Amino acid sequence: MQEMWKSFFSSGSFIPHGHCYLWQTKLVWLHVASDSIIALAYFSIPITLIYFISKREDLPFDWIFAMFGAFIVACGITHIFEVWTLWHPTYWLSGTMKAITAIISFATAILLVELIPQALALPSPAQLTSANQLLEAEIVERQLAESALQKAKDELEIRVEERTAELKRQTQQLAQTLSELQQTQSRLIQSEKMSSLGQLVAGVAHEINNPVNFIYGNIAPTRDYLNSLLELTDSYQENYPDPLPKVKEKLKDIDLDFIKKDLPKILVSIKTGADRIRDIVKSLRLFSRLDQADMKLADMHEGIESTLMILQNRLKPKPDSSGIQVIKEYGDLPKIECYPGQLNQVFMNIIANAIDALEEKPETPSIAASQADFRIIEISTKMLDSAWVEIRIANNGPGITESVIKQLFDPFFTTKPVGKGTGLGLSISYQIIRETHQGELLCISTPAKGTEFIIKIPISIKE
Known part of the structure; x- marks a missing residue:
C-alpha cells in the first residue's frame, strides 16, 4: 500500500x-x-x-x-x-x-x-407582495368612495336614481379596468x-x-x-x-x-x-431563448425535445412508479417564423400539466396490462396545408369535464390544490398562441380517458 x-x-x-x-x-x-x-x-x-x-x-x-x-x-x-x-x-x-x-x-x-x-x-415574493399592496390600496380607495357615495345618497335623495346609475356605470368600468390590470400584471410577472x-x-x-x-x-x-x-x-x-x-x-x-x-x-x-x-x-x-425579443425561424421539434430533456427527471421511472412513456410522431415540418422562447414556454406549460395529470392516475402493474393502463404522453406534428402546422400533445390521464374546459384559459383558474399552481400557465400560453402568433390553442378531453391540446400556428406571421 x-x-x-x-x-x-x-x-x-x-x-x-x-x-x-x-x-x-x-x-x-x-x-x-x-x-x-x-x-x-x-x-x-x-x-x-x-x-x-x-x-x-x-x-x-x-x-x-x-x-x-x-x-x-x-x-x-x-x-x-x-x-x-x-x-x-x-x-x-x-x-x-x-x-x-x-x-x-x-x-x-x-x-x-x-x-x-x-x-x-x-x-417571486417581491412581485406578489407588491401586487397585494396594490390590491389593498385599491380596496381601501373603493371603500372610501362607497362611504362618500352613501353619504351623498343620504343628503341628495332627489338625485338618487341618476346618481346610482352613474355610479353603477363607473363601478363596471373600474371592475373592467381592474380585471385588465390584473391580467396585464400577471403576464408581466410571468414574463419577467x-x-x-x-x-x-x-x-x-x-x-x-x-x-x-x-x-x-x-x-x-x-x-x-x-x-x-x-x-x-x-x-x-x-x-x-x-x-x-x-x-x-x-x-x-x-x-x-x-x-x-x-x-x-x-x-x-x-x-x-x-x-x-x-x-x-x-x-x-435552446430553452434559455426566453428573452429573445425578435422573431426568427425556429425548428419546432428542437423546442419540444429541449423541453422533454428539461422535464426528463419527472418522466423517468421512480422507485414507486414505472415512469411516463413519451410517444413521438413527428411530421416533416419547415422552420417556423416565431418567438421560439415563448413557444418553448407553451410546450413547458402543456407537458408539465400533462405530467401533473398522469401522476394522479393510479397504475395497474400487471403482465396482461394494456397500453391504456400505462402513463403515456403522445406528441405529434404535421402540416395542415402550405401555410399552417399542427402540434398535438395528448395524455391518457384522468381527463377534465366540459365545464372546466370552458374556464381552462381564464387567468388564475386552476384545478390544482392551493399552493400548487398559479392558474397563469395556460392563460399565458393561450395569449402567446392566439395574440402573439395568430394561431389557435384548443383543448379536447374526455373524463377518465385523457386530454389533448391542439396547437395550430401559421408558418409566417402577418404584420
Whole structure:
C-alpha cells in the first residue's frame, strides 16, 4: 500500500510535460502564464459566489451555488496541475484530479436539470407582495368612495336614481379596468420570471460547457496515452517473460490483465457521461431563448425535445412508479417564423400539466396490462396545408369535464390544490398562441380517458 501511494505521488519513469514543448522557453511560459491566470480566475469565482450567498440569505437553492463553487475550484486545480506537470510528471495525481472534476461537473449538471421544474414553480415574493399592496390600496380607495357615495345618497335623495346609475356605470368600468390590470400584471410577472430564468439557464449552460469541453477534449489523448502504456507493458512482458521478483509481485498486486480490460470500459463510460452533459447543455441553451425579443425561424421539434430533456427527471421511472412513456410522431415540418422562447414556454406549460395529470392516475402493474393502463404522453406534428402546422400533445390521464374546459384559459383558474399552481400557465400560453402568433390553442378531453391540446400556428406571421 505504501509503495502504491509512493508511486501515485512520484514521477516514476514519466517525462515532464515540458518535453512535449521541446523546452522552448516562450512556449513553456505561454502555457504557464495562461494556466495560472485561468486558475486564478476559477478560484476568484467561488469567492464571489460565497459573498453573494452571504448577502442574500433569503436565496432559495443556495446549495446549487456550492456545487458550482466546488466544480469551479476543481477546474482551477486541474490548471495548476497543468503547470506542475511541465516540470514534475506526477500524471497519476493530475489525472485523479481531472476525474474528480468530471464527477463534480456531471453531478452539478444532473442536479441542475432536476432543479429547473422547481425553479419554474417558484413565485417571486417581491412581485406578489407588491401586487397585494396594490390590491389593498385599491380596496381601501373603493371603500372610501362607497362611504362618500352613501353619504351623498343620504343628503341628495332627489338625485338618487341618476346618481346610482352613474355610479353603477363607473363601478363596471373600474371592475373592467381592474380585471385588465390584473391580467396585464400577471403576464408581466410571468414574463419577467421566465426572462430571468432564461438568463440564468444560459449562463449556467455556458459555465458547464467550458469544463465539459475540457474533459471531452482530453478523452482521446488519455486513451492514446493509455494504449501506448499498455503496448509498452505488453512489449516488456514479451521480451522479459521472467521479470524480477519485485516486478512479479507488483504485477500480481495490481492485476494488470484486469486493468487492461477495464480501462477501455472506463474511458467509454467517461465519454458517455460527457456526451450526456453536452446534450443537457444543448437543451438548456435552446430553452434559455426566453428573452429573445425578435422573431426568427425556429425548428419546432428542437423546442419540444429541449423541453422533454428539461422535464426528463419527472418522466423517468421512480422507485414507486414505472415512469411516463413519451410517444413521438413527428411530421416533416419547415422552420417556423416565431418567438421560439415563448413557444418553448407553451410546450413547458402543456407537458408539465400533462405530467401533473398522469401522476394522479393510479397504475395497474400487471403482465396482461394494456397500453391504456400505462402513463403515456403522445406528441405529434404535421402540416395542415402550405401555410399552417399542427402540434398535438395528448395524455391518457384522468381527463377534465366540459365545464372546466370552458374556464381552462381564464387567468388564475386552476384545478390544482392551493399552493400548487398559479392558474397563469395556460392563460399565458393561450395569449402567446392566439395574440402573439395568430394561431389557435384548443383543448379536447374526455373524463377518465385523457386530454389533448391542439396547437395550430401559421408558418409566417402577418404584420
